[in-house]
Amino acid sequence: MDDKIKGLQIGADDYLTKPFHLSELAARIYSVIRRKQFGNANLVQQNELQIDLLGKTVKFKNHPIELTKKEFDLLLYFIGNKNRVISKSTLAEHLSGDFADMLDNHDFVYAHIKNLKKKLNEAGCENYLKTVYGTGYKWER
Amino acid sequence: MGKMNKLLNKSLKSFTIYALIVLATSVPAYYYLVDSIWLRELDEHNEIVADRTEKELNNLNLTETELNQSVTLWNKIQPGTNLEKTTLDNNRNDSTYTVLRKNIYVEHNEIDRFRGLSRVIKINEENYLLTVETNVEETEETAIAIAILTFLFFLILVIGFLILNRRLSVKLWQPFKNTLTELKTFNLNSQSKISFEKSNILEFEELNVALNKLIEHTVSVYKSQKEFTENASHELQTPLAIIKNKLDILLQKEALTDRQYQIIEDINKALTRVSRINKNLLLLAKIENHQFDDSETINVSELTEECLEQLQEHFSNKELSVHTSIEKDCVVTGNRVLIEVLTNNLLLNSIRHNSQKGTIEIKLNESGFIISNSGITTLEKEHLFKRFKKSSEESSGSGLGLSIVEQICKRHQWTIDYDFAQETHIFKINFRAIQNFF
Numbered sequence: 001m002d003d004k005i006k007g008l009q010i011g012a013d014d015y016l017t018k019p020f021h022l023s024e025l026a027a028r029i030y031s032v033i034r035r036k037q038f039g040n041a042n043l044v045q046q047n048e049l050q051i052d053l054l055g056k057t058v059k060f061k062n063h064p065i066e067l068t069k070k071e072f073d074l075l076l077y078f079i080g081n082k083n084r085v086i087s088k089s090t091l092a093e094h095l096s097g098d099f100a101d102m103l104d105n106h107d108f109v110y111a112h113i114k115n116l117k118k119k120l121n122e123a124g125c126e127n128y129l130k131t132v133y134g135t136g137y138k139w140e141r
Numbered sequence: 142m143g144k145m146n147k148l149l150n151k152s153l154k155s156f157t158i159y160a161l162i163v164l165a166t167s168v169p170a171y172y173y174l175v176d177s178i179w180l181r182e183l184d185e186h187n188e189i190v191a192d193r194t195e196k197e198l199n200n201l202n203l204t205e206t207e208l209n210q211s212v213t214l215w216n217k218i219q220p221g222t223n224l225e226k227t228t229l230d231n232n233r234n235d236s237t238y239t240v241l242r243k244n245i246y247v248e249h250n251e252i253d254r255f256r257g258l259s260r261v262i263k264i265n266e267e268n269y270l271l272t273v274e275t276n277v278e279e280t281e282e283t284a285i286a287i288a289i290l291t292f293l294f295f296l297i298l299v300i301g302f303l304i305l306n307r308r309l310s311v312k313l314w315q316p317f318k319n320t321l322t323e324l325k326t327f328n329l330n331s332q333s334k335i336s337f338e339k340s341n342i343l344e345f346e347e348l349n350v351a352l353n354k355l356i357e358h359t360v361s362v363y364k365s366q367k368e369f370t371e372n373a374s375h376e377l378q379t380p381l382a383i384i385k386n387k388l389d390i391l392l393q394k395e396a397l398t399d400r401q402y403q404i405i406e407d408i409n410k411a412l413t414r415v416s417r418i419n420k421n422l423l424l425l426a427k428i429e430n431h432q433f434d435d436s437e438t439i440n441v442s443e444l445t446e447e448c449l450e451q452l453q454e455h456f457s458n459k460e461l462s463v464h465t466s467i468e469k470d471c472v473v474t475g476n477r478v479l480i481e482v483l484t485n486n487l488l489l490n491s492i493r494h495n496s497q498k499g500t501i502e503i504k505l506n507e508s509g510f511i512i513s514n515s516g517i518t519t520l521e522k523e524h525l526f527k528r529f530k531k532s533s534e535e536s537s538g539s540g541l542g543l544s545i546v547e548q549i550c551k552r553h554q555w556t557i558d559y560d561f562a563q564e565t566h567i568f569k570i571n572f573r574a575i576q577n578f579f
Binding site: 003017019020021022024070083085087088089090093096107108111130133134135136 | 221232378379382383385386389390392393397399402403405406409410412413416420454457458555
């Protein structure tokens with residue numbers, strides 16, 4: 001943890017300790033690239049969604065969608081891992097960081113995803129977020 | 142352990158008893174010695190008196206009548222001697238005797254002891270029996286005097302022993318006490334070197350050498366054990382990462398069946414647990430190796446609020462009612478990361494080992510931190526903080542959470558206590574404890 005601080009202080013963009021999931025790595029790299037490309041005022045256009053990374057807001061065809069912090073986080077994670085299967089346990093780890101597996105119950109992931117899907121759906125967004133193999137998820141475009 | 146005695150007090154007791162026996166037996170010995178010297182001297186004295194009497198009376202060349210008058214007079218005025226005509230042969234051996242008799246010269250009734258000599262002497266060719274008696278100190282008086290004197294010496298001896306003992310225990314045992322103090326402050330975990338004062342006493346020096354050897358060995362074993370844990374945990378990270386990544390790649394294969402996916406997910410879960418255990422072992426090793434700076438000033442109130450915030454959804458997931466009473470701006474000195482780990486571990490435990498719709502209570506103030514949650518049965522206190530000692534079957538935790546909590550508390554010199562009362566598990570951390578090892 002001191003290494004992490006040291007690493008970031010000497011100019012690293014991010015710090016990921018072994019062992020990590022590839023999807024986690026992908027999401028973080030994606031986020032670094034975004035930052036490099038758009039500077040500070042960055043907007044991401046994904047399908048019909050417009051994501052304001054700084055304001056942490058999402059708009060569907062200019063209609064704002066109210067997302068919680070976790071839902072927003074999930075959305076970004078999926079967009080950073082387009083067309084890849086992400087398992088529930090991976091998402092649990094991503095969402096609760098250091099103590100995901102400390103909680104055996106990963107139902108909270110399901111709840112967040114359900115809410116995210118519902119909100120996107122209600123805004124009229126096509127269902128890009130697919131459930132695969134029962135407990136896995138995939139953002140398809 | 143019973144009553145503890147100081148080593149020197151033990152030897153003092155034996156010495157005192159021995160001195161008492163020796164001095165007690167010396168009383169009759171002294172008495173016989175003194176008494177026999179007395180009697181011998183008095184016998185000698187009586188003989189001199191007898192010799193002189195015989196010689197002087199013969200030298201006077203008295204006539205028969207004069208002699209008879211003199212003898213009568215003699216018997217009247219010479220106390221302790223008696224002279225009378227006898228038919229005994231003058232070759233008869235002298236006889237000595239001891240007699241107890243009333244002293245007629247003092248007013249009160251007193252019995253005195255006398256040493257007597259009776260001898261047949263010849264005056265003017267006639268045999269006279271001369272008895273000379275001299276007062277001797279009584280038996281009891283001699284014995285009592287000696288006993289009193291002996292007792293006085295005994296007292297002097299014991300007092301001397303006590304004073305010497307006190308001095309010796311300070312002086313003689315100083316090197317031992319120094320060693321003991323050093324040992325008491327020694328803590329295997331602190332990695333501080335221990336050095337014993339040089340002593341010129343063979344036994345203490347031997348003790349110090351033996352202790353040094355023992356400690357060196359213990360430290361090296363302890364070090365290598367810690368190094369092993371740290372190295373092993375560290376080395377495992379890479380293969381674990383590879384397995385994880387390969388599984389992620391496998392997961393992206395188009396042709397997976399649901400069953401295959403489920404297997405991958407199960408492997409993933411197990412893998413995550415292994416990683417967690419590994420990370421926690423590494424964390425423990427790092428705490429034990431003092432790799433965390435602990436001089437930060439931390440607002441625990443804010444930190445706790447943040448942790449609670451992060452776990453909010455887990456509370457609501459289990460429909461737990463959370464009661465908090467967190468005093469504002471409580472500050473402790475320590476390591477932020479560690480204190481965060483400590484708080485999270487305790488909070489997560491309170492969620493995990495809680496029942497649906499249970500309660501959690503969090504209290505924080507300047508002196509301590511209390512987390513309690515509803516539970517069914519008490520946990521085993523002595524195993525609670527040990528590694529991999531899981532007290533409940535249902536959990537799939539790493540089995541290291543509370544060990545880490547304990548280590549963090551130790552590191553910050555706090556104490557942690559567990560209690561179970563009224564169907565509630567209570568973990569109490571005291572920030573103000575002055576912790577003593579041993």
